[in-house]
Amino acid sequence: MTDDRTQLTDDTELARPGRVKVLAFPAVVYAFAVVMMGTTLPTPLYPEYEREFGFGSLMTTIIFATYAVGVIAALVGVGQFSDTIGRRPMLYAGVILSLLSAVLFLVGGSVEILFVGRLISGFSAGIFTSTATVAVIEAAPKGRRKMATAVATAANIGGLGLGPLVAGIVTEFAPYPTRTIFVVHAVLLVIAGIGLMVVPETVKVLKGARPKLQRVSIPPSVRGVFTQAAVGAVAGFAVAGLFTAVAPNFMGSVLDVSSPTITGLVVFTLFATSALTQILTSKAPVRTSLMIGYVALAAGMIVLIVSLEASSLPGLVVGAVIAGASQGLLFSKGIAAIASRVEPHRKADATSAYFVIAYLAISVPIIAVGFAAEAWGLTTAGVVFAAVIGVVSIGSLIGLLRRPKDAI
Template sequence: MHTITIRVQDRPGVLARISELLAGHGCNINSLRVRPERRPGVSRMRIITSVDEERLGVLVSTMGGLQDVLEVRAAADRAATGYWLVAYGLFATILGLNLATPLYAIYREQWALSPAMVALLFAAYAFVVIPAIVCFGQLSDRSGPRAILAGGAAVSLTASICLATAGGVYALLAARALQGLAVGMFNGVAVAALTLLHPSADRHRAALLAAIAVTCGNALSPLLSGMLAEWAPYPLQLPYALHAVLMLPAVVGLLLLRLRAPASGKGRDGVAVSAQTACAEAVAVGANADSAGAAGAAKPGARDADDAGVAGQPPSAAGPGLTPPELGYIVEAAPATLRAATAPRSAGVLHWPRVPRAIRGPFYTASASSFIAWAAASLFMSLIPSYMNEWVGRASYVLAGITAAIVLGVSAVSQALLGRLPLWRMATVGFAFLLAGFGVLWTSMLFSSPLLLVCSALLVGLGHGPLYAGSLASVNALAPGEARGDMVSFFYVGTYLGVALPVLGLGYAAQQLTLLHAVELFLAALAGLSLLVWLRWRKYDEWRSPT
């Protein structure tokens, strides 16, 4: 990938001649930015295109001889570095989120924490994520994602330092809240930034990379801290110190990153790429990192027939010919001949997400399904690691990390394996595995069996994946284009409430009852809610096109 900078006379036909030359050399314009210089009548073009080194010299030399071309320079494209830097920042930020999972048992013993306080320590971040994800996605549409991403990385670094130096439970709660703020700043904004930095502004590939980064960060985090806590010194400091070191290059790199504001960004279809839109159109991809979204025929990025492509082909499937939708260019301050068709959308005021009345029924069904899926997964990331000795008869930080990692890792694999099923069938399979996992989990407590605990983690992971993926994909399929951003933001609100509220209730119940009875009540409540929601899923087909 190379960047070609061209100074041109601002006259009609100059872009057509440059495009024709590139097409003749078999090159697509992956992105194009045009802005006027101080000298009247002169503009500067910045073209990103794929061309090998051998042809680059010939191309630049020939381009310099075109009519109205004043100067041509070529250099290797730096956007690829920024693309992977944003992905790394997202991975590192998510990595820090669950480092505390295997360490709750140490905190509980060291500070005599109650089950309710352990649950609050885990859930504290979710209450900050909810407003953060709603606000920062909209703010990014106004000011651009660079400052928000750099700020999120800095907040994540600060949170790890606070966790490593925490001397009490309130310091831990504050640090967990900072982690929630960091995740809320990155979530969605990172997808928009990756889309802008992708050579062809491909929203699907950008969301795919974001999904992989989030999945890897979530799965590796408890495993890493569990191993360090089991076999390395300073178990309450070393995991966070290592994470702080990993965050440093992300903070510095994002501060230096050159990234245009998403309000002026155009995807391959010429539609402005905002943080909320990129997040919304990436929903199914984030849920299923192996397919074009679990929605199957409902393409996540498609807003109309032209955007969906022809006969299932993506919009970029065409050859070197440069029709307007394939240009996918970015215009910052173009001359009048280029500006008219590429004017950015105006940013709206901050608002609370809303769901259209006609699709509230299926939307709330999908949100309830995600709520249940994450409530089950959260149990393996909060109270189970904290009470491993009571659960299986011996304390093991590695086992605590493994069970949490299994749930999240198997979830990602099951999304890939089951993502092409019809949505209602994904929900059915997900609920079936979850209910089986609940039964095995209850049995593991009765017999204090580590093997049964691991089996229950496998089953819950197998249920979590298709249920979460199907819920996300159904929201993406149901949402009208103009409300998709709001619906996805609101969906995340329900998801993070599922992370926090059930576990807090379980922690409170464990204080009033025994741990076994509280878990039995928790599992019975989730099982009953699962059956009710599954009955609603059976009406999905008639809801998909509401009247």
């Protein structure tokens, strides 16, 4: 092109059915799932790291929470970059950073390396959260665009669930428990990078255009709805963080479950239920879904408290199922409530604020649980955490019921 645009792809390339409909769509979905999988691979390995490096539950929660810092930094720092420099460069950046994280975990050797690996892993996930969701929808064959959002959700949350499950299986049955899984992940990422070669660029880049930081703010028009929605997201993400960061230690020290596969399966259950719930309830009414989500989360916390006190693995699994379903419902319907009421030109600002708060919730409360576990023990810390989340859920339900029906 000789005008003021650098056209990265043309209509002819976008129309190639063999590349877009057959290869590009599964290639982006696969890359999305594999990158997100990398963020939860360490979950069943935390007990191994504790034995190897000699730290406890508190340090585990801090290492885990570092991931959220990376996600937030990516969402705010480069969340809009793909609209300016194109989807493919950002997708490749996410895959490369995820690969770098895998190499760092493979090398290991110190707690500092674990921190850096988690930070980079979170940054790669942040890139994919903002870019791959759009890329999946754009790569979907015509006539399948409506289901593309559900597929993106499945790739995102499903990838998070597959991480602990695959890591648990590899850790239990392969040599070098804290190393082999990252070799496997590195191979999967290389395949993802190769697969992205068939994905055409869908963004026309302005010559000289400069990427901008994502603005994070809550527009005045949706502050009431935002607060109501964000509380549910905070509660749901905090529970997801608890299962991902603390459950492995609880299962090992309290339930005497030493199998990484079982640990990974429990965490997988939560994320799989979340993804399935979001897909199945995509057309459900927002207000009714939020009410059900609050009730379900409170019920899930009761089950979790009972399972902790009774040292019951089946109870923990049931709690994971209920918590996953309620988390998926509260998160997806919360963002739907905001999106339906905010001005179109402020939607990205409000959505980014929602994600930032959600990822703060998956980190800050979990560090608090780590401190509590050091002081009171894992069981008491877990019970107190579940009780607080239960109270928040009931309070949110009451707040929602007091709002006019047309308010949310």
